[in-house]
Amino acid sequence: DVKVTQSSRYLVKRTGEKVFLECVQDMDHENMFWYRQDPGLGLRLIYFSYDVKMKEKGDIPEGYSVSREKKERFSLILESASTNQTSMYLCASSLPAVPEAFFGQGTRLTVV
Amino acid sequence: AQKVTQAQTEISVVEKEDVTLDCVYETRDTTYYLFWYKQPPSGELVFLIRRNSFDEQNEISGRYSWNFQKSTSSFNFTITASQVVDSAVYFCALSEAGRNYGQNFVFGPGTRLSVLP
Numbered sequence: 220d221v222k223v224t225q226s227s228r229y230l231v232k233r234t235g236e237k238v239f240l241e242c243v244q245d246m247d248h249e250n251m252f253w254y255r256q257d258p259g260l261g262l263r264l265i266y267f268s269y270d271v272k273m274k275e276k277g278d279i280p281e282g283y284s285v286s287r288e289k290k291e292r293f294s295l296i297l298e299s300a301s302t303n304q305t306s307m308y309l310c311a312s313s314l315p316a317v318p319e320a321f322f323g324q325g326t327r328l329t330v331v
Numbered sequence: 332a333q334k335v336t337q338a339q340t341e342i343s344v345v346e347k348e349d350v351t352l353d354c355v356y357e358t359r360d361t362t363y364y365l366f367w368y369k370q371p372p373s374g375e376l377v378f379l380i381r382r383n384s385f386d387e388q389n390e391i392s393g394r395y396s397w398n399f400q401k402s403t404s405s406f407n408f409t410i411t412a413s414q415v416v417d418s419a420v421y422f423c424a425l426s427e428a429g430r431n432y433g434q435n436f437v438f439g440p441g442t443r444l445s446v447l448p
Contacts, residue, residue: 228374250431252436254438259340259440260440261335261337261422261438261439261440261441262422262438263438264436269431307374309374309376311376313436315431318364318366318381318383318426318428318436319364319366319378319381320378320436321378322368322375322376323375324373324374324375325374325375327374
């Protein structure tokens with residue numbers, strides 16, 4: 220079974236803090252994604268990575284950056300957290316030739 | 332550009348009722364995939380079904396069934412004899428063919444289903 224693991228289920232951070240959300244997958248998938256989920260808006264893509272050190276901006280990259288130094292790990296970075304970044308963050312992975320994504324359990328981030 | 336619409340924001344039914352969740356999509360591609368995911372209160376998205384654009388056959392899996400109609404760009408999901416455990420947010424998604432499917436993965440806003448005992 221594919222397993223996508225996010226480092227935290229719940230996080231509370233202060234405004235202005237640098238925040239790291241970590242995601243690890245164990246199936247050697249090339250693609251990894253970070254989504255943000257907000258009520259009524261569904262999942263919106265923040266960043267997409269199709270290989271180590273390769274990334275593409277999604278629909279809402281502002282205020283975020285990512286890092287992929289190893290194939291199995293994809294980190295989302297909030298350089299200076301703001302209250303409008305309070306949300307549920309979901310990581311996913313997939314193979315390029317297979318149209319299916321596998322998701323982690325999500326991290327609910329609250330910025331106070 | 333591709334788009335997925337789920338017009339029903341929230342639905343409440345009583346246990347054992349049948350319920351249909353609507354999904355309408357937009358795409359200019361002729362080759363694409365459609366998906367349904369379930370998100371229970373635990374938060375993880377659980378894959379339910381994938382359908383490719385060349386296969387309009389309806390599918391049934393236990394109490395779940397899916398109706399794909401290209402003529403109306405719809406991919407609706409029906410739960411028969413609903414149960415409390417079906418309570419979740421359900422997402423419809425679209426992935427267009429390309430050099431990498433992951434680049435074109437788009438989700439609808441989700442429908443929150445509450446099944447009351």
